[in-house]
Amino acid sequence: MIAISYSDYSEYGCPECGSTDCFPFDGVYGSTTPAECRECGNRFMIVSNKLMISAIGYNSEGIQSGFLGLTAERQIELLKKYYNYEMNAIVDEEGFVFPIRISHPRKGYPSNRKTTKEEDKYRK
């Protein structure tokens, strides 16, 4: 699961298909919303523009709110201690994965605009 910022979401929509028809599949936890796309079924985290890390973690069984009220100092501390390079996420002692916010994969293509196959080749 990837994490994107609120401003990227409002501009580009779902990271997979660009739809803005997404809903929270669990509660909203202040700084992070776990979102599911109604069009393609993709699940992702929408994270406050101030955060580098999703405040919600997940494992194979579900999600948990882990790092609420993350300060900048605490984020750096967590990154130093738990950063998993391959997953680009914080993985805590219990195996919960907290994705690091990334730049929106559809940057440049406004939400709800279908890309052509030709454009998709250059998308990532």
Ligand SMILES: [Zn+2]
């Ligand atoms: Zn989608």
